[in-house]
Amino acid sequence: MTGVAGIWGRLWAIALNTFREAARIRVLYGVLVLVFGANAFAIVLGEMSIHEQARVARDVGLAGISLFGSLTAIFLGVALLYAEVQKRTVHAIVSKPIERWEFVLGKYLGIATTLTVLVALFTVAMVLLLLYQGVTVSGAVGKAVVLAWMEVLTVAAIAVFFSSFSTPFLSGIFALGLFVIGRVTPDMKAALGSEEASATIKGVLSVVLEVVPDLHLFAISGRTLDGQHVTVHGDFVSWGYVATASGYGLLWIAGLLALAMVIFQRRDFA
Amino acid sequence: MSEPSDTDAVISVEDLAKTYRTPFRRRRVEALRGVTFQVRRGETFGFLGPNGAGKTTTIRVLMGLIGATAGTARILGQPVPSRAARQRLGFLPEQPYFYDYLTVPELLDLAGRLFGLPAAERRKRADALIEKVGLARARTQPLKKFSKGMLQRAGLAQALINDPDLVVFDEPMSGLDPIGRKEVRDLIHELRDAGKTVFFSSHILSDVESVSDRVAIVMRGKIEAVGSPRELAGRTLLGVDVTLRIADPRGAAAEEIAARGDRVRRGDQELSFTLAADADVDEVLAFARERGAKVVAVSPRHDTLEDLFMSRALASDGGRAAGAEVQDGGHLR
Ligand SMILES: Nc1ncnc2c1ncn2[C@@H]1O[C@H](COP(=O)(O)OP(=O)(O)O)[C@@H](O)[C@H]1O
Ligand SMILES: [Mg+2]
Numbered sequence: 001m002t003g004v005a006g007i008w009g010r011l012w013a014i015a016l017n018t019f020r021e022a023a024r025i026r027v028l029y030g031v032l033v034l035v036f037g038a039n040a041f042a043i044v045l046g047e048m049s050i051h052e053q054a055r056v057a058r059d060v061g062l063a064g065i066s067l068f069g070s071l072t073a074i075f076l077g078v079a080l081l082y083a084e085v086q087k088r089t090v091h092a093i094v095s096k097p098i099e100r101w102e103f104v105l106g107k108y109l110g111i112a113t114t115l116t117v118l119v120a121l122f123t124v125a126m127v128l129l130l131l132y133q134g135v136t137v138s139g140a141v142g143k144a145v146v147l148a149w150m151e152v153l154t155v156a157a158i159a160v161f162f163s164s165f166s167t168p169f170l171s172g173i174f175a176l177g178l179f180v181i182g183r184v185t186p187d188m189k190a191a192l193g194s195e196e197a198s199a200t201i202k203g204v205l206s207v208v209l210e211v212v213p214d215l216h217l218f219a220i221s222g223r224t225l226d227g228q229h230v231t232v233h234g235d236f237v238s239w240g241y242v243a244t245a246s247g248y249g250l251l252w253i254a255g256l257l258a259l260a261m262v263i264f265q266r267r268d269f270a
Numbered sequence: 271m272s273e274p275s276d277t278d279a280v281i282s283v284e285d286l287a288k289t290y291r292t293p294f295r296r297r298r299v300e301a302l303r304g305v306t307f308q309v310r311r312g313e314t315f316g317f318l319g320p321n322g323a324g325k326t327t328t329i330r331v332l333m334g335l336i337g338a339t340a341g342t343a344r345i346l347g348q349p350v351p352s353r354a355a356r357q358r359l360g361f362l363p364e365q366p367y368f369y370d371y372l373t374v375p376e377l378l379d380l381a382g383r384l385f386g387l388p389a390a391e392r393r394k395r396a397d398a399l400i401e402k403v404g405l406a407r408a409r410t411q412p413l414k415k416f417s418k419g420m421l422q423r424a425g426l427a428q429a430l431i432n433d434p435d436l437v438v439f440d441e442p443m444s445g446l447d448p449i450g451r452k453e454v455r456d457l458i459h460e461l462r463d464a465g466k467t468v469f470f471s472s473h474i475l476s477d478v479e480s481v482s483d484r485v486a487i488v489m490r491g492k493i494e495a496v497g498s499p500r501e502l503a504g505r506t507l508l509g510v511d512v513t514l515r516i517a518d519p520r521g522a523a524a525e526e527i528a529a530r531g532d533r534v535r536r537g538d539q540e541l542s543f544t545l546a547a548d549a550d551v552d553e554v555l556a557f558a559r560e561r562g563a564k565v566v567a568v569s570p571r572h573d574t575l576e577d578l579f580m581s582r583a584l585a586s587d588g589g590r591a592a593g594a595e596v597q598d599g600g601h602l603r
């Protein structure tokens with residue numbers, strides 16, 4: 001079968017199977033319990049005013065989504081594509097009428113679906129806690145969740161990209177490195193402008209800044225944007241900002257997956 | 271899709287070479303060194319060779335899993351890898367490993383989706399195939415609970431979900447007990463009768479000999495011989511086996527008769543021996559009758575495919591001789 005319907009059918013087949021595979025990974029349930037536990041712990045930190053409790057609940061909830069979501073994205077991204085080659089399950093798949101790029105994309109879509117379910121569950125935990133505390137859930141929280149979700153999907157693409165040519169261990173290190181650096185790009189830019197940094201360091205930094213996705217754009221709460229302090233507890237970014245940042249994330253995802261597809265296309269499965 | 275008009279080749283491999291490089295480029299393995307052969311439409315073609323000969327490598331090139339270093343490979347008239355050709359292809363990988371969390375119906379459903387089969391058709395074919403390969407009682411078990419033989423059956427089923435024109439099986443009988451081997455042979459016969467082209471590899475001669483229309487013998491990355499099992503073997507008369515009934519197979523008369531041949535075997539009132547290919551059989555039989563023996567059987571002894579296989583195996587390698595790994599019955603390890 002050719003055409004869009006055919007492609008979609010094959011992508012869906014791979015994505016569904018990948019979701020099934022991920023749903024069997026026990027660690028994910030551990031992460032869920034951990035994040036739910038952290039949210040619950042925020043309640044126990046009583047002895048605070050309602051205002052402070054709400055702050056803690058939002059901070060813990062959002063940090064849980066973006067941190068544990070990203071770590072899970074790295075874990076799934078580096079493991080699931082590599083395992084197909086390592087265990088040779090890929091042999092019975094790519095000898096069927098599916099293109100290799102469809103396989104890579106289907107794999108990513110399955111991982112992204114898994115992560116989306118996870119982010120949704122984290123969000124439910126956070127919202128339940130906020131409601132329990134009698135705090136109305138603001139639009140800012142919704143925007144922050146969408147941003148964190150986009151970050152998680154971008155990190156997953158980074159991990160899949162590395163695992164298209166590298167072992168899970170190395171891919172994990174690379175992806176984690178990019179995640180950390182991507183979060184501190186503003187500080188690197190600041191260092192670039194400072195007097196103290198040496199020319200070598202500045203050279204390295206400017207190259208790194210060119211090739212690293214600006215993940216801090218997705219974790220903007222508490223930072224300064226266009227000279228204004230933005231926080232999820234008060235004045236936050238506009239939906240326009242969320243759309244722009246999401247577009248930025250999608251561009252990175254598309255670019256990284258395109259590279260992964262090209263690399264995967266040329267690989268020997270022996 | 272256009273079919274080649276000048277040839278009925280379903281698989282066509284020419285001068286195929288593959289050199290594996292280890293990641294650090296220190297070691298090179300020349301797995302294929304100029305492999306050429308054709309598989310015709312509707313035939314069952316056995317790809318025979320000892321372990322490490324290059325069978326799996328050839329099949330991986332044909333399946334588009336690895337790229338050849340040199341040469342060309344076409345399946346169903348298309349250069350590999352071709353999605354159109356794969357639509358009409360069924361493949362059982364060597365030591366198949368599938369998603370072990372799936373059940374057989376789920377595995378077949380996934381395979382069916384990749385061929386673009388509608389849901390109802392997928393279910394119908396899966397049910398029929400599960401029945402055919404004898405896994406009906408294991409329907410609800412995940413593959414990780416399967417034995418080697420059951421996995422092989424699951425692999426055969428997923429290879430047939432698209433009712434392919436060409437099936438490629440890499441070592442379909444390996445790891446199976448004698449009954450399992452026979453069932454695979456029967457399946458191959460059945461596919462052949464249904465007009466399908468079957469290409470399968472094995473390192474066990476008897477498995478290939480009995481089902482193949484033609485056989486290619488591959489050794490150390492090269493094709494040593496191609497032909498029907500009869501063409502490849504049985505061309506030279508090696509000798510004549512004679513069996514006689516005689517009152518005392520250890521008596522003086524028996525000794526005199528037995529002295530005319532070699533490989534003498536004695537049984538209860540029975541004496542057997544082998545005459546040289548150029549012996550005067552009539553004269554020896556008359557000689558035996560004069561001494562009270564009755565002729566029970568006279569049969570020519572031909573070169574067998576096994577003899578050919580063994581002699582090629584020994585000749586093609588002086589060092590890591592494939593022949594040195596030969597076990598009884600032509601089983602190579
Ligand atoms: N991925 C690989 N890397 C390096 N060498 C390999 C690889 N796969 C196979 N080989 C070597 O190539 C040769 C042919 O192997 P193979 O095609 O698997 O043989 P067969 O299937 O006939 O047993 C062997 O010497 C084997 O060790
Ligand atoms: Mg092999």
